[in-house]
Amino acid sequence: MNSQATAAQVQTDAAAAAPQGTAGSPLVGPGEKAKVSARKANVYYGDKHAIKDVALDIKQNEVTAFIGPSGCGKSTFLRCLNRMNDTIDSARVTGTITLDGDDIYDRRVDVVQLRARVGMVFQKPNPFPKSIFENIAYGPRIHGIARHKDELEEIVMTSLERAGLLAEVKDRLDQPGTGLSGGQQQRLCIARAIAVSPEVILMDEPCSALDPIATAKIEELIDELRQNYTIVIVTHSMQQAARVSQRTAFFHLGNLVECGDTEQIFTNPQHRLTQGYITGRFG
Amino acid sequence: MAPRSPKAYDPAATVAAEGPTVSRNITDVVNAGLAARYRAEKRFRAYGIIAILIALSMLATLFATIIAKGYPAFTTTVLELPVTVERELVANAQGEVTPESIAFANFATPLRAALDAQFPDVEGRAEKRQLYAILSDGATFALQAMIRENPELVGREVIVEAPVSSDFDLLYKGQIDIALPESQRRVNDRQVAWFQALQDRGLVDSEFNTILFTNGDSRQPELAGIWGAVVGSFYTLMVTLALSFPIGVAAAVYLEEFAPKNKWTDLIEVNINNLAAVPSIVFGLLGLAVFLQLFGLPRSAPLVGGLVLTLMTLPTIIIASRAALKSVPPSIREAALGVGASKLQMITHHVLPLAMPGMLTGTIIGMAQALGETAPLLMIGMVAFVVDIPGGPMDPATVLPVQIFLWADSPERAFVARTSAAIMVLLAFLVVMNAAAVLLRKKFERRW
Helix, strand or coil, X not given: CCHHHXXXXXXXXXXXXXXCCCCCCCCCCXXXXXXXXXXXXXXXXXXXXXXXXXXXXXXXXXXXXEECCCCCCHHHHHHHCCCHHHHCCCEEEEEEEEECCEECCCCCCCHHHHHHHEEEECCCCCCCCXXXXXXXXXXXXXXXXXCCHHHHHXXXXXXXXXXXXXXXXXXXXXXXXXXXXXXXXXXXXXXXXXXXXXCEEEEECCCCCCCHHHHXXXXXXXXXXXXXXXXXXXXXXXXXXXXXXXXXXXXXXXXXXXXXXXXXXXXXXXXXXXXXXXXXXXX | CCCCCCCCCCHHHHHHHHHHHHHHHHHHHHHHHHHHHHHHHHHHHHHHHHHHHHHHHHHHHHHHHHHHHHHHHHEEEEEEEEEECCHHHHCCCCCCCCHHHHHHCCCHHHHHHHHHHHCCCCCCHHHHHHHHCCECCHHHHHHHHHHHHCHHHCCCEEEEXXXXXXXXXXXXXXXXXXXXXXXXXXXXXXXXXXXXXXXXCCCEEEEECHHHHHCCCCCCHHHCCCHHHHHHHHHHHHHXXXXXXXXHHHHHHHHHHHCCCXXXXXXXXXXXXXXXXXXXXXXXXXXXXXXXXXXXXXXXXXXXXXXXXXXXXXXHHHHHHHHHHHCCCHHHHHHHHHCCCCHHHHHHHHHHHHHHHHXXXXXXXXXXXXHCCCHHHHHCCCCCCCCCCCCCCCCCCCCHHHHHHHHHCCCCCHHHHHXXXXXXXXXXXXXXXXXXXXXXXXXXXXXX
């Protein structure tokens, strides 16, 4: 398939369809403040150009969903936001990505501190092979957030409570986290992420390994967490994006094709690629 | 990827076009080939079973011969000889029996007197020497130890469990063919008759060979033991473990987690894999040139042996440790980094604990390899004849496999059994170590 031609076409189309600053634009209006914003963000894996000139703002206390076909770069872009791509030797990021106006790729930025501010939940539930308590206490402990034991215990309890897991596990905090069901494990991972009080939580397809009931619980949780955190979620399920997010960004072949209010994206997509994707004609 | 037209692929149309004609044939075709496929599978399984049977029969032969040859060495023959140690023999100039005077006394005299008492009709120096040859030199040590422990036995008749010399030990175990002409065996007819007489009087007994497990090496087979070699092996392995485990793990962690992937690290990796295949004697030559010549470390010392074996086991440990590190799922690493752990925290808190069983397994296997290694130790002088039990890693020592090599090389018949016995001990150690590695792997396998 002539992806080169398509990509070029997408770029021109995207530029034409989404002039900056208007409704349905990836950028916030003049009066609003963005929590995270990217300008001219490019990511390369060796020779592969995975993210092309993405400009996007993410607003505080909102859920922003990234959708798009497999390999479109939505996960890659998500991983740029807490510099998780640093762990891949061949990955190279250019452009600027800011958190509260500060460039996170600045030389002076400590990646450890950044990841404490921008937490992450992964596709596959990945609790540490340790007890439930230790799973959540780990983050606060390495950052020295809790001054003494009681405080640490309190953090663990509140995190579990917020993740909606406390009632299910409070009698077995010393049991291994890997012994929980898939959905519980994922909520444990969310509890682990919020235990270090991040400002932004990145979720990379958090429900793709879960059954519908566990998924519903996580979605409910995401909606609650929005009060306190800024959430970015990558999802393959368009229904999920429609259910949980306020804003949606559609990626295609490394380009940000369209971004806007979720309702507008799903009811009145501006770009024909978005239209094609959400109506299920490709992807 | 442009939007596809809905008519590009229509499964129903495809089946309608070519389905029915093909499907009838397919059943026949599959059935025709089925028998051949199952035959091939059966044949393949038969090959596998044959291969395993061959390997098992080799192993069984090995064990059978070693055990058959080695088990007599676990018993030894003693003479329960009534002996009287006269006071004047052990007393010093002042007429007192002190530990010192016992140490200098000649205990061969009362033993010879006891044998003379058994056979009063033996006369002449030559005949008497033949008679005394029944007893081992160890008999005097046994008697001395008895008196040292209990000096009150001086002047009284005591029963000494005196070890017989190896030829009579073999005679008692039936390993000397008396039917052979006298000139072709190491015991002559008179000696056989004397020994038979002692047996008839109920003075000959067989007991567990503690000497084999408590003594160092000796020129007399009945006094030779493996304890010196076991202690030497222990010190050598301790040095090896203390060096190779931390160095190996540190190297593996650096190469796997920190090192950039470039030509230099590729080169290092290739060389580590090459080192694992280098003949071990080469490491011995290296140890000779570097540790002995250049650094002037003592010859035959477990310290140097340990250093050489460290060089030899390092590749094994590094390769196993890297494999263990690689097998830690990336999701655990991401989880740790995701909550803000630094790289070192990720490694020490999460990756290393998960990789540790694999690393330990590799280390134990490396140690087992080192325990069985002979060739490089020959180069650094650990093949010396060492009677004393080494008291530390700087003392001259030998190790179990080298002891086996030395005994296998000895001309005395009695060493044949002892060689096999030492092999059994070495194999037991190896089996225990490898079993520990397997258990460790089973216990900690896939905890995530």
